[in-house]
Amino acid sequence: xxxxxxxxxxxxxxxxxxxxxxxxxxxxxxxxxxxxxxxxxxxxxxxxxxxxxxxxxxxxxxxxxxxxxxxxxxxxxxxxxxxxxxxxxxxxxxxxxxxxxxxxxxxxxxxxxxxxxxxxxxxxxxxxxxxxxxxxxxxxxxxxxxxxxxxxxx
Amino acid sequence: xxxxxxxxxxxxxxxxxxxxxxxxxxxxxxxxxxxxxxxxxxxxxxxxxxxxxxxxxxxxxxxxxxxxxxxxxxxxxxxxxxxxxxxxxxxxxxxxxxxxxxxxxxxxxxxxxxxxxxxxxxxxxxxxxxxxxxxxxxxxxxxxxxxxxxxxxxxxxxxxxxxxxxxxxxxxxxxxxxxxxxxxxxxxxxxxxxxxxxxxxxxxxxxxxxxxxxxxxxxxxxxxxxxxxxxxxxxxxxxxxxxxxxxxxxxxxxxxxxxxxxxxxxxxxxxxxxxxxxxxxxxxxxxxxxxxxxxxxxxxxxxxxxxxxxxxxxxxxxxxxxxxxxxxxxxxxxxxxxxxxxxxxxxxxxxxxxxxxxxxxxxxxxxxxxxxxxxxxxxxxxxxxxxxxxxxxxxxxxxxxxxxxxxxxxxxxxxxxxxxxxxxxxxxxxxxxxxxxxxxxxxxxxxxxxxxxxxxxxxxxxxxxxxxxxxxxxxxxxxxxxxxxxxxxxxxxxxxxxxxxxxxxxxxxxxxxxxxxxxxxxxxxxxxxxxxxxxxxxxxxxxxxxxxxxxxxxxxxxxxxxxxxxxxxxxxxxxxxxxxxxxxxxxxxxxxxxxxxxxxxxxxxxxxxxxxxxxxxxxxxxxxxxxxxxxxxxxxxxxxxxxxxxxxxxxxxxxxxxxxxxx
Numbered sequence: 001x002x003x004x005x006x007x008x009x010x011x012x013x014x015x016x017x018x019x020x021x022x023x024x025x026x027x028x029x030x031x032x033x034x035x036x037x038x039x040x041x042x043x044x045x046x047x048x049x050x051x052x053x054x055x056x057x058x059x060x061x062x063x064x065x066x067x068x069x070x071x072x073x074x075x076x077x078x079x080x081x082x083x084x085x086x087x088x089x090x091x092x093x094x095x096x097x098x099x100x101x102x103x104x105x106x107x108x109x110x111x112x113x114x115x116x117x118x119x120x121x122x123x124x125x126x127x128x129x130x131x132x133x134x135x136x137x138x139x140x141x142x143x144x145x146x147x148x149x150x151x152x153x154x
Numbered sequence: 155x156x157x158x159x160x161x162x163x164x165x166x167x168x169x170x171x172x173x174x175x176x177x178x179x180x181x182x183x184x185x186x187x188x189x190x191x192x193x194x195x196x197x198x199x200x201x202x203x204x205x206x207x208x209x210x211x212x213x214x215x216x217x218x219x220x221x222x223x224x225x226x227x228x229x230x231x232x233x234x235x236x237x238x239x240x241x242x243x244x245x246x247x248x249x250x251x252x253x254x255x256x257x258x259x260x261x262x263x264x265x266x267x268x269x270x271x272x273x274x275x276x277x278x279x280x281x282x283x284x285x286x287x288x289x290x291x292x293x294x295x296x297x298x299x300x301x302x303x304x305x306x307x308x309x310x311x312x313x314x315x316x317x318x319x320x321x322x323x324x325x326x327x328x329x330x331x332x333x334x335x336x337x338x339x340x341x342x343x344x345x346x347x348x349x350x351x352x353x354x355x356x357x358x359x360x361x362x363x364x365x366x367x368x369x370x371x372x373x374x375x376x377x378x379x380x381x382x383x384x385x386x387x388x389x390x391x392x393x394x395x396x397x398x399x400x401x402x403x404x405x406x407x408x409x410x411x412x413x414x415x416x417x418x419x420x421x422x423x424x425x426x427x428x429x430x431x432x433x434x435x436x437x438x439x440x441x442x443x444x445x446x447x448x449x450x451x452x453x454x455x456x457x458x459x460x461x462x463x464x465x466x467x468x469x470x471x472x473x474x475x476x477x478x479x480x481x482x483x484x485x486x487x488x489x490x491x492x493x494x495x496x497x498x499x500x501x502x503x504x505x506x507x508x509x510x511x512x513x514x515x516x517x518x519x520x521x522x523x524x525x526x527x528x529x530x531x532x533x534x535x536x537x538x539x540x541x542x543x544x545x546x547x548x549x550x551x552x553x554x555x556x557x558x559x560x561x562x563x564x565x566x567x568x569x570x571x572x573x574x575x576x577x578x579x580x581x582x583x584x585x586x587x588x589x590x591x592x593x594x595x596x597x598x599x600x601x602x603x604x605x606x607x608x609x610x611x612x613x614x615x616x617x618x619x620x621x622x623x624x625x626x627x628x629x630x631x632x633x634x635x636x637x638x639x640x641x642x643x644x645x646x647x648x649x650x651x652x653x654x655x656x657x658x659x660x661x662x663x664x665x666x667x668x669x670x671x672x673x674x675x676x677x678x679x680x681x682x683x684x685x686x687x688x689x690x691x692x693x694x695x696x697x698x699x700x701x702x703x704x705x706x707x708x709x710x711x712x713x714x715x716x717x718x719x720x721x722x723x724x725x726x727x728x729x730x731x732x733x734x735x736x737x738x739x740x741x742x743x744x745x746x747x748x749x750x751x752x753x754x755x756x757x758x759x760x761x762x763x764x765x766x767x768x769x770x771x772x773x774x775x776x777x778x779x780x781x782x783x784x785x786x787x788x789x790x791x792x793x794x795x796x797x798x799x800x801x802x803x804x805x806x807x808x809x810x811x812x813x814x815x816x817x
Contacts (some may be wrong), residue, residue, distance in 0.1 A: 024388060026755065026764055027676050048537045053451075056198045056539065059388050099539030106528070110538065113520045114546050119514045125505055129497055 024059050029066070031073055040073050043085055047072070048099050056099060068093075156221055160300035163250075166257065166318035167290035169195050169665025173260070173283030177276035181479030183350075189272050192279035193264040199286065200254075207241075207254045210299050215242045220503055222308030223247060223299045229312040229732055231702040239322040240313040245447070246324060248409040252443075253289050255327075255334040259363075260286065263338065277345030280340075283339055288470045296463045312702065312732035320504040321381030332371025333404060333439040338363040339411065340436035343429045344478050346801075347485045352429065357419040360432065362791060364415055369787035376780030377402055387738030387753040389768045391666070391776055394543040396451045399522045400442030403515050407435040413504045421566060422492070423501055426486050427508070433482060437475040438515070442469050450526060459789035472735035496568040503561040503569075517546050555609055555660065559616020562649050563623060577623050581615035601670065606664030613657030617650045648790025658775045665772030672769075676762040682713065686769035688750060689713040690723070695763060703728045703791045706738070707762060707782060708754045712743065725752040747772045 018095055025044075031037040046056035049065040057065040057072075068089070075085045102106045172636035181187025192767050210223070220223040227244040228237055242251040260282040267275045291297070342360050346352045378401070383391045392398065411431045418428045432702045445451055448464025495501040521538045528669045530535050559581060563574045575582075591609030592599050622628075624646055625639035671686045679694035693709040707726040714720035725741030755764030 025674055027674055030674065046539075046541050048539060054393065054537070054539060059390070094535070096535040096537055099537050100541035100545065101524075101536050101538055106532075106534075107524075107536070110520055110524045110542075111546070112360065114513055114517045114550055117516050118509065118550075121509045121513060 011103065024057075024061055024065070026066075027068065029069055029073065035122070036073075039082060040076055043072050043076075043082060044069055046086075046099050048097050048098060051069060051098050068097075089147060155209050155300070156213050156218065156300055159206040159213075160208040160298075162202040162209070162292065163290065165734060166199050166206065166253075167287065167294060169199040169202065170257075170283045170286035171291055173199060174287055176631070177283075178280035178348075181276040181280070182456050183342065186272065189276035190284075192276050193267075196257070196260040196264040196279050197280070199283075200257040203250075203254050203257045207250055210247060210250060211238060211241045213237060216246075217254070217310065218306075219310050220302050220304070221299075221383070222301045223570065225303060225307050227313050228310040229702055232313060232318065233701055235320075235323065236313055236318045240317070242326050243313055243317045243322050246293070246297045248330075249293050249297050250299055251326065252330055252334060253286060253293065255330045256282070256289065256337060259335060263270075263341075267359075270359065270786075271353070273349060274342075274345055275355070277348050278341045281344045282343035285341070285474065289474065292463075292470065294467055312730065315703065315730040315733060315735050315737045316385060317727065319385060321377060323380055323384065327374075328370045328377060329374030329401060330477070332369075332408075333365050333401075333442070334373050335363060335367025335370060335413075335434040336404060336408060336432075336439055336471050339367070339432040340474075340478070344481060345431060347478075347481045348400075350485055350488045352425050352489055357415065357422070357428075358757045360428075361412075361415040361419050364412050364432075365409065365787050365791050368405070368412050369784050369791070371401070371405050371408060372780055372783050372787070375405055376777045376784075379780075380777045383773075384740050384742060385737075387740050389740070389751050389753070389770065391663075391773070394521075394540045396440070396522050397446055399518050400445050403438040403518050403522075404435055404442065404670045406511050406515040406518065407431060407438050410508045410515070411435050413507050413511075417501050417504050421495065422499055424505070426489055428484060429486070429489070431508070431512075433475075433478045436520070437478070440467075440471050440474060443467055445522070456527050460609050485584060494767065495566070498562040498571050499565070499569045500561060500566050503557065503564050506553065506557060507561065510550055512803070513556075514547055514550045517550065518543065521546070521733070526538060549658050552609070555656070556612055558653055558656065559619065562620045562646075562653070578616060578619055581612055582618050584615050585612035594749055596669070603664060603668035606668060607661070609655050610661035610664060612656055613660060617653040617657060619651045620653070621646070644793040645790045648786045648788075648793065650786070651789055652783045652786030654784060655784075657778040657779070658782055658815040659777075659779030661777030662747075662772050662777075666770050666776065669771045670768060671774075673765075673767045675765060677765045678760075678762045680736075683765075683767065685750070685767050686771065688745075690750070690752075691719070691765075692765065692768065694729040698726075700728070702732065703730045705729065706754075706757075707750075708765070710739070710752060712750070723750060723752055725754045727754050744774060746772045747778070749773050 016090070025041070031040060041058060045056050047057045047068060049055045049060035049062055051055045051062050051064050052060045055065075057068045072085055072089065075088055080088065086098070096101065101110060103111055155675075173192060176195070177189050177192035178187070210221075213221045213224050214228055215234065217228060217230045217237065219226065221227075223246045223798070224692045225243060228240050229245075232240070240247075242248045263275070263278055263282065270278075293640040301640055312728070323563065339360050342356060344561060346356055378398075379391050382393070383389060409427065414424050414428045414431055417424045427598040433536040444464070444467045447467050448461070450464060458507060521542055525536050525538050528534055559578055560571070560574055563577060564571070585608045588611040589604045592607045593601065593604035621639065621642070622646050624642055625635050629634055673683060673685050675683065677683065677692045679692055682691045684690075689712070690712055693711055696707050696709060698707050699703050705726045706799070710723045710725070712721040712723060722741045723741040728737045728739060729735075730737070738753055743750045748769070751768040751770055753766045755766060757763050
């Protein structure tokens with residue numbers, strides 16, 4: 001279907017955006033404190049490389065991604081909490097940078113779809129099953145039962 | 155040859171118009187001769203498309219740079235295999251492959267559909283012809299692969315290096331066989347709506363087509379995932395990229411369709427739903443075409459700058475999805491509903507399966523389209539990436555996977571959930587044990603990791619329990635059991651294999667995500683590094699020359715317990731001069747079901763090289779599970795009752811049987 005080989009094209013697109021070697025986090029960026037570095041990695045996975053096609057800064061080779069990675073680490077070293085780092089990055093780059101959109105009114109439909117659909121679908125199934133059972137499978141009337149007994153020779 | 159191909163393509167377009175109009179008219183007027191036109195036209199259309207495709211492939215194979223598409227996507231120094239696969243490694247060629255497969259399926263219906271009711275067959279071929287006509291026109295009007303260049307260039311511009319891989323030989327054809335295979339289900343549904351009735355032969359026909367399409371789509375997605383894993387160089391196997399989602403949505407919907415079609419075939423219930431699902435599955439395939447082809451994914455504005463192709467596909471999309479859904483709304487109420495069942499029954503379990511799979515499909519759909527909608531209707535831009543899908547799709551899958559083992563063990567119509575639970579006691583106990591062992595004895599195992607392992611074990615043993623129960627394990631003598639096991643219908647094995655594959659894939663994902671380790675460091679030649687108990691020595695960086703690239707190959711030795719090397723892994727950075735592009739060739743060594751993965755980075759000034767290493771426990775099971783699911787589908791297809799023309803053959807056999815038993 002999709003005229004381009006789906007995965008092939010993401011590979012292609014990704015390649016176009018960072019026609020360098022595919023190595024993201026470099027040793028010289030990493031923080032000496034392993035706990036802090038682990039937090040930096042976790043945060044990086046949720047931040048989008050702004051010039052890439054759907055890639056986190058943790059995976060991307062672009063210069064802008066590197067700048068963001070360094071920025072995140074600087075904030076962590078300065079003593080920010082995870083939330084503060086994210087807020088800071090969003091204040092500078094906008095919500096586009098978040099790979100996980102915020103829970104807010106505008107994104108209500110996005111976050112609500114799974115729950116809503118599961119509920120609506122579930123209710124629909126229960127209601128259909130109920131209505132069909134009540135209309136279609138009535139018990140035998142006494143005469144029918146008597147006739148059946150007679151046939152069965154009871 | 156090239157002009158022959160071009161001409162054949164135009165003829166195929168003309169024939170597809172005939173295939174649309176004449177059989178439809180014949181079915182309307184109940185004219186046998188008009189209806190009979192559909193078959194030969196479909197077969198001829200396929201032959202012409204095949205000729206056209208062969209012409210393009212031969213232009214690629216012989217590096218005929220007077221053809222624009224070849225010039226843009228090929229090079230005389232490329233190995234022959236990449237010259238040939240390059241035929242579909244570009245927009246124009248891949249569209250031609252798309253219609254080739256479409257007409258192939260149409261020809262199959264024509265060739266094997268002699269036992270179908272004549273009007274149904276005519277209508278199916280007409281709908282199939284209409285889809286073909288739309289896409290032939292699309293190719294001829296906006297994406298013609300046969301455009302010539304004058305004067306012809308001496309040399310081509312090379313195929314994108316990333317695509318110069320065996321993955322290109324398998325992934326796109328499989329994916330298209332899957333996507334386009336669902337067009338048959340779509341055509342059958344629309345034909346049923348045109349006729350206003352669904353009968354037994356409808357269900358018996360649609361299920362094997364769904365199985366075939368699903369089997370190839372599973373293979374295509376698994377292959378693509380493995381390709382991205384080793385080619386992109388950072389070891390991810392699924393990125394929740396919109397383009398991936400475009401292939402995943404038809405797979406999810408197709409999986410739901412596969413299951414609802416079982417209910418329809420066996421119990422003639424869920425007719426209307428199955429019909430709708432068949433329409434939706436192919437609609438999602440068409441939607442994927444639009445998403446990928448129109449450029450709308452990069453940005454709504456990128457789409458607006460060159461909208462010719464995008465608008466064309468959008469029109470096709472609107473016509474077929476809108477048309478079929480409108481027809482559905484008009485006609486669905488005419489179709490009779492069948493078979494009643496109790497909520498606790500195999501039908502009930504399959505309805506639950508459909509509820510969760512459909513919701514999951516919708517979640518992926520909304521997640522993929524939401525950023526476009528926000529961008530189109532406001533000045534803002536948002537991203538919806540992996541963290542969103544993991545948070546929504548994941549929780550939807552867990553309950554579904556938990557009930558999978560119950561499904562095949564429940565009886566039709568009215569099941570006994572307690573009896574089934576009793577039979578699954580062993581699987582449940584083993585899953586519990588696996589969870590506890592993981593949590594207590596494996597270092598660094600989180601609660602999620604332990605539960606994940608438990609879930610995988612539950613799925614795997616649940617699938618085996620199904621086979622054990624149905625063959626009478628521990629209740630009959632071993633000899634009898636083996637005979638019963640071998641005598642089970644192939645479709646029972648199909649179900650068990652597919653569910654087993656699901657368990658293996660789950661295990662692979664949990665293993666890789668929860669127990670994988672990673673190291674990023676600068677290494678000098680001669681240095682060693684340890685990762686999860688494996689010692690690797692960096693031997694050095696060696697330059698080499700390929701047919702159309704130059705590479706730096708980093709060699710690593712795997713050091714055994716004795717201190718001597720037991721194997722070598724090499725990872726390379728390649729430079730393709732024509733496109734001025736660098737690619738990473740990851741170094742992979744498979745140990746058991748797990749893999750060591752090495753990716754090379756930049757060279758430092760002091761001669762050191764940045765190296766990224768991963769230990770990926772059980773990672774091969776992710777794709778192994780996919781292969782297992784394919785095997786399940788293949789096994790199900792071999793089931794006697796699904797074989798094309800099976801009813802007539804069975805009748806013959808039944809009449810032959812008494813004479814055979816006579817002394």
